Amino acid sequence: MNEKIKNVTAVVLCGGKSRRMGFDKAFLMDDEQYLLLRTVRELQNLFEQAVLVSNTKAKFEDRTDFRAIPILEDLYTEKGPMGGISTALQQVPTEYIFAMACDMPLPDVSLIGRMYRKLDREQVLICSHEGKLEPLFAFYHKSCLPVFEEQIKKGELKPRSAFSSLKVKMYDLNFEETKSIVNLNTPEDVQKWNEKTAKNECD
Secondary structure (H helix, E strand, O other), rough: OOEEEEEEEEEEEEEOOOOOOOOOOOOOOOOEHHHHHHHHHHHHHEEEEEEEEEHHHHHHOOOOOHOOOOEEOOOOOOOHHHHHHHHHHHHHHOOEEEEOOOOOOOOOOHHHHHHHHOOOOOOEEEEEOOOOOEEEEEEEEEHHHHHHHHHHHHOOOOHHHHHHHHEEEEEEEHHHHHHHOOOHHHHHHHHHEEEEHHHHHHH
């Protein structure tokens, strides 16, 4: 097994409102397993540290499966992904974080590893495909925090709103890599993903 990445904490953001899903996406399940737990295990294979950032720790209290995972409570309530990323940057000990959303099932750790190897003192390393950015599949340096906090004060809650003030590097996804960037936003998305994974297992 390759040596784990030490200067980065993997951060999974679990504070979304999940309006389109109809229930909290942190508790999506597949084969009676929480997808989030499987995601964390995948990240633990690559990083020495993996944490969750949640709008409230209380929602995990009755779910014993999550007791071994560090959970940070959002310091910037109702501030979206920018608040979750800023919470992590403020509290984790590492120089960088790798931030992703809880509705991205089974992250491609080989892709994350390739991204990490492209990191060279940038403040942000973010996926890009045909001009579309993936701010919730990206590396962020601690030095982003004051810029993000200023954006939060202004009510600019999308991470990309701060990019003009930061040193940002794009990681251009190839076609195969785009297949691993999946968001499950609705019950229909979950059904399609389950059908696809079941088909792949049978092939």
